[in-house]
Amino acid sequence: IVASGPFTTSDNLSFEPLMELLAYARNKRPNVLLLMGLFFDAEHPHVKQGITDRVGRLDLLFQELRKILEDYCQFLGAGARVILIPSTRDVFHDRIFPQPPFNSFMFEDSSQQISLLPNPSVFRLDEVSIGCCTTDILRHLSSEEAARNPPGTSSDRMSRLGAQLVGQRGFYPLFPPALGTCLNLAVNPSALDFPCTPDIIVLSSDLVPFVKVEPRTEKLTTLLLNPGRLAKGAMGGTFVE
Template sequence: MHLLDTITMASVTAEDIKCELDTFNIAFNNDTVDKSKCQVFLCCFNFLQGPRWTGKGQSAVRVEMLEGGENSLISSYKYMFQRLRDVRDVLTEKIEELGEELRSHFNIEEFSPVSLPVQDSITVLGQVCCDSNGKLNTQSVLLEAGQEQGGRQVPVDLSELKEFSLFPGQVVVMEGMNPSGERFVATKLYEGIPLPFYCPSEGKQEMDEVSEPVMVMMACGPYTPSESLTYDPLIDLITIINKDRPDMCILFGPFVDSKHEQIEKNQVTETFENIFKRCVDSIVEGTKGSGCRLVFVPSQRDVHHHYIYPQPPFNLSNLSKDDSARVTLAPDPCTLLIGNVTFGLTSTDILFHMGAEEISSGTGTERFSRIMKHMLTQRSYYPLYPPAEEVNMDYDKFQQFGQMNLTPDILIVPSELRYFIKDVIGCVCVNPGRLTKGQVGGTYGRLLIQPNPVLVEGKRVSPCIAGQVVKI
C-alpha cells in the first residue's frame, strides 16, 4: 500500500473557493489535447512542433541558492517582536534606494518635497498609499515622501495622466505641480527600472557539465481534494514524474493545508507533522527511480510550519544521505540557480493580493503582466504595503531575504488565479495553478530550459525554450 493511502479521513462538503479568473492574451491559449498520452495542455509558451517533454533525470544538474552564505534564509529565526520604527526604517530605505536608481537612470537633478507649494513643474519621489483602510481608488491616492523629502503625505490628482498603474507600497517618481501645497497634480509617471539578469562567470559555465535542454516541472498545493485528506492528486503527479523523468521538480506548499475543512474543524487523528512526514516520504521514495532532483518550498498555509514571511525552509532531518543529495529545501521567497539559469520562487499568492489592490487606466496591458512587471521593477517578491491580512511580515528579515538581487530568468508565482506563462520584460513568468481545485484535479507546469544561456549578436536570449501548463 502506498504511504499516502494510509491518510484517510471522513468526507466533508467541498469548500466554496471563489477564485477571480482573468482573461489573457497568449498564443495557443485554447485547450490542446494530446490523445496519445491523455494530457490536456491549457496554455503554451514558445510553442514548438514535437518538443521532447521528457528529461533524463540528470543528477548532474546543479542547484544552489543564488545568494549563498549569510544572505540566504536557511533556518528558522525568532519573530513576533517588531517595532514600528524598524518598519518605517525599512520602508524609508526602500524609497531612497529605488529613488536613487530612478534619479540616476532618468538624469533627474533632484527631488522636491511633495508638499512644497510651487507654481512650476517639480519632480517628486514617494510611496503610494491609501487615505483610508479601504481599497485604493483614483480619489484616495496619497504620495508619502521619504525622510529626506520631509516624510509628508499629499493627495495626488491623477486626472492629467494618460496612463497609470498603481498599488499601495509602490515607490514612484512623479512630475507635476502643487500650487497650494495641499494636492499634487501629476502630469508624468516615470517607468520603473528592473535589475539586470544573471551573468555567470566563465568558471561557473565550465563547471556546469549539462549542455542538453533540462526539463523542469512545477506544482503547487494543496495536494489533496477538499473532500478528504487522501493525497490522490499527488500520487498522480508522482506517476507523471516517473513517466516523464524531469530533471528537476519544484513543489510548492501547502502540503498540509491549514484551509482544509477537516483541519479547520480538527477532524484529523494524527499530528500535522506526521501527515507532512508521510507526504514527503512518499514523494522522495516514489520518485527515487526517476533520478529527479526535488525542491520543496513551504507555504504560509502549511499548518505545521512557521507562519511568518519570509518563511524558513522545511527541516527534513530524517532524510538519508542519498535522498538529501537530490533534495533542496528552499525558503519562501528565494532565488535558485539551476545550471546557469535563475529561478525566482514564491508560494505566497502575490498575484491575488496585488490584483485586489491595483488600480490602472489606459495601460493597454492585461493585469497579470502589469503585476509581474511591478514585482520586477520594484525589485521585490512582495512589494505590496500594507500586506494582505493573512501575510505576517517580518520587515527586518524581509529586507534581508525578500528582495530581488537581480531579475530572474524565470519567475514562478503560483496563485488561485488563472494559470499562465508569459514573457514580461525578458523574464518568463509562470503561474502553474494549483494541483487540486476543490474536489477535482487542477494543473501543473513544465518548462524546457537551456542550462547554459547563450548570447546572439551580443544580446541575451531567454533560456526558456518552451513551456506548458498541463491539466492533471
C-alpha cells in the same frame, strides 16, 4: 515540472493529486520536480474540523509525504531532484513571511535529491536563475490595483501585475501587506529583494494560470508563470511542464 499546492483535495488528505502528478513525472522523467506549498493546508476542512488523527503530529504529517517523494526519487534513480518550498498556510510550519525552509530532520535524504528552500527563494539550475514565491502576491496586487487603459489601447492584467515584481526587483512590492500575510522583516529585511533579476519567476496564485514574457532590458527578458493549483476543491487542477 512545476506544481503548486494544495496537493490534497478538499474531501480527504490522501495526496491523490500528488500521486497522479508523480505518476506522470515517472513517465516524463524531468530533471527537476519543483513542488510549492501548500502541502497540508491549515484551512483544509478536515484540519479545521479536527477529523484526522494526523493533525498535531509533525512526524505523521510529514511521514506520508516523505515516503511518497522518496519512492519517486528511488524509482527515477540518481538523476532525480525534488525541490520543496513551504507556504505560510502549511499547518506544520512557521506562519511568517519571509518563511524558512522545512526542517531537514523531516527528510532522511542521504542522496541529497530532495532540496528544502525558503519562501521566497532564488536558486540556479545550470545557467538559469529561478525565483519562487508561494505567497499570493498577484492576488494581493490585484485587489489593490487601480488601472485604466487609454482609449483604443489594451493591456494584459497578468503581465501588468507580474511586471511590478520585475520593475521593483522584489517578491512583495506591496506595503502595507495584505491582511493575513504575517509579514516580518525584523530578522532579514532584504529577504524579499531579488539578489539578481531571475530568468524565471514562479508565483503561486489563485488567479488564472499563465505564462508571460516580461522585458527587463532591450535584450533580456524574464519568464513569469503561475502554475495554478494542483487541486481545486474536490477536483484536479493544473501544473506546468
